[in-house]
Amino acid sequence: MANGNAQQKLSGTDVVKARKGLMITPDLCIACRGCQTACKQWNKLPGDATTNSGTYENPPALTAHLYNQIHFIEKPKDVGIDWLFVRRACMHCGEAGCMDICPAPGALFRTDEGAVAFNKEKCIGCKLCVAACPFDVPRYDSDNKISKCTLCSDRISNGLSTACAKGCPTGAIRFGSRDPLISAASAAGYTVYGEKDLEGLGVMFALKGDYKEYNLPQPTYHAGIALWNSVIRPLSVIGLGAVAAGALIHYLTIGPKDVEPDETAKKGGE
Amino acid sequence: MVKMIQKTTAFERIVHLLLALSCLALLLTGLGFLYQQELGWLNTIFGGVHIARGIHNWGGIVFIVSLIFSLGTWVPECLKWTSDDSKWLGMLGGYLSREKDKEIPPQGKINAGQKLLGIVVFISGVIISISGLILWLSVPSALWVLIHNVCALLFAVFVPVHIYLATAANPGTFRIMTRGDVPLYWAKKKHPKWVKEIGAG
Numbered sequence: 001m002a003n004g005n006a007q008q009k010l011s012g013t014d015v016v017k018a019r020k021g022l023m024i025t026p027d028l029c030i031a032c033r034g035c036q037t038a039c040k041q042w043n044k045l046p047g048d049a050t051t052n053s054g055t056y057e058n059p060p061a062l063t064a065h066l067y068n069q070i071h072f073i074e075k076p077k078d079v080g081i082d083w084l085f086v087r088r089a090c091m092h093c094g095e096a097g098c099m100d101i102c103p104a105p106g107a108l109f110r111t112d113e114g115a116v117a118f119n120k121e122k123c124i125g126c127k128l129c130v131a132a133c134p135f136d137v138p139r140y141d142s143d144n145k146i147s148k149c150t151l152c153s154d155r156i157s158n159g160l161s162t163a164c165a166k167g168c169p170t171g172a173i174r175f176g177s178r179d180p181l182i183s184a185a186s187a188a189g190y191t192v193y194g195e196k197d198l199e200g201l202g203v204m205f206a207l208k209g210d211y212k213e214y215n216l217p218q219p220t221y222h223a224g225i226a227l228w229n230s231v232i233r234p235l236s237v238i239g240l241g242a243v244a245a246g247a248l249i250h251y252l253t254i255g256p257k258d259v260e261p262d263e264t265a266k267k268g269g270e
Numbered sequence: 271m272v273k274m275i276q277k278t279t280a281f282e283r284i285v286h287l288l289l290a291l292s293c294l295a296l297l298l299t300g301l302g303f304l305y306q307q308e309l310g311w312l313n314t315i316f317g318g319v320h321i322a323r324g325i326h327n328w329g330g331i332v333f334i335v336s337l338i339f340s341l342g343t344w345v346p347e348c349l350k351w352t353s354d355d356s357k358w359l360g361m362l363g364g365y366l367s368r369e370k371d372k373e374i375p376p377q378g379k380i381n382a383g384q385k386l387l388g389i390v391v392f393i394s395g396v397i398i399s400i401s402g403l404i405l406w407l408s409v410p411s412a413l414w415v416l417i418h419n420v421c422a423l424l425f426a427v428f429v430p431v432h433i434y435l436a437t438a439a440n441p442g443t444f445r446i447m448t449r450g451d452v453p454l455y456w457a458k459k460k461h462p463k464w465v466k467e468i469g470a471g
Contacts (some may be wrong), residue, residue, distance in 0.1 A: 006458075073432030089361045097412070101415065103302075103304065103306055103319075103411065104303075104306065105306045105307070105310045105319070122319065124320055124323045125323075125406070126320050126323065127409050127410070128405075128412070128415060130409050130412070131409065131410050131411055131415060132412050164329070165339070224412045224415065224416035225412055225416075226412050227414075227416065228416055229418065232416075232419070232420065232423070236423045236426070239423065239427050240423075240425075240426055240427065243427055243430050243431060244430065247430065247434040247438075247439075249367070249440065250434075251434075251438055251439065252342040254365070254366065254367065254368060255280045255368070255442075256438060256439050256440060256441055257364075257365070257371075257439060257440050258441055259442070259455070259456045259459050259460065261272060261453065261455045262455055
């Protein structure tokens with residue numbers, strides 16, 4: 001179970017050998033939002049002005065300056081409510097639709113640890129990554145450049161854990177190599193969300209109940225992008241090659257159609 | 271002097287040139303975006319992805335404007351489909367052989383292949399314009415990307431064929447696009463029905 005992800009072909013890269021990830025355990029989360037603060041601090045992200053919407057959830061969604069947000073779910077029960085806290089951020093999909101659809105080389109790239117990181121200077125602001133993301137993650141800043149969690153690439157490439165995991169006081173966010181994280185969560189009796197979906201998510205959830213209760217989506221690769229990759233793209237290469245080769249061969253074998261002036265034309269012109 | 275007759279008006283030549291130049295710029299930058307790993311260097315030629323994006327977006331506006339004028343100019347001609355056109359298309363205009371030139375069915379002002387190209391350009395042109403505006407001006411669904419790309423591929427296949435047939439494959443044809451006149455003897459052979467229609471014979 002836990003060994004299948006070591007040598008996979010991920011979007012936008014050669015094989016990542018030491019894939020790192022996060023295991024999120026909502027049951028352990030106390031909604032202190034230390035992760036939100038630690039993330040903002042490390043990534044030097046300014047605060048956002050928000051409004052009171054009658055819940056402690058704040059801000060209500062990811063923004064260009066909020067890579068990591070704790071989503072509050074209130075489930076009514078006989079007396080009071082059940083409170084579920086779910087971390088929202090980039091899931092660092094193995095098969096990443098955003099990377100596959102991005103038209104700007106190098107704007108989104110895979111790090112050695114398997115994270116999906118970005119380079120704002122190369123982003124052209126087309127927002128196709130937003131269309132491709134199954135988790136509604138990418139945001140655009142005021143310069144119209146992509147903005148999202150990078151799995152703290154600059155920290156983890158230097159042997160540190162992500163800022164959110166470092167700031168988490170309860171172990172609800174655990175950072176580490178992907179496979180041991182999965183083994184540990186399975187051994188503790190959790191169902192792992194994202195172990196195999198989309199060639200394995202970099203950010204997984206250890207759940208006791210159904211993922212739908214946590215407002216998590218079914219991780220799906222966009223069918224339109226899949227159709228393009230598997231059928232239309234190969235066909236297009238054949239089609240374009242056939243046109244170029246066909247024209248060249250036609251010219252060299254059958255040749256152009258010259259129209260010679262006939263006798264009457266010559267006479268008429270004189 | 272060989273007797274010449276006018277096949278295109280100055281207005282038609284300007285519209286066609288705008289459509290052609292914008293279409294080429296859009297195709298090249300678009301291919302650079304679509305096949306960024308293999309053809310990303312195309313956009314380096316255009317000055318990098320940021321400038322290429324500007325060329326693709328604003329070139330799209332030029333394309334849409336010239337397409338609208340082209341619709342009025344060429345659609346009525348393209349829709350005049352006769353049995354001669356079907357026969358012409360059936361033998362691919364005689365382009366696959368040098369022997370059958372005498373059997374090529376007589377053609378009107380534009381031949382069946384050009385009519386087919388026109389119909390493809392207009393239908394996919396309208397769809398690619400609408401989807402392109404959606405991709406540019408909204409946060410789009412990936413479905414629009416697919417629609418936009420499939421239409422682009424139709425252009426990528428039909429346009430090079432059109433360019434080849436209008437240049438190397440038919441010497442002397444290119445001037446219809448640049449100067450607009452053709453020799454009468456050429457028109458009689460290639461577009462006899464049109465010559466008869468305008469009474470230039």
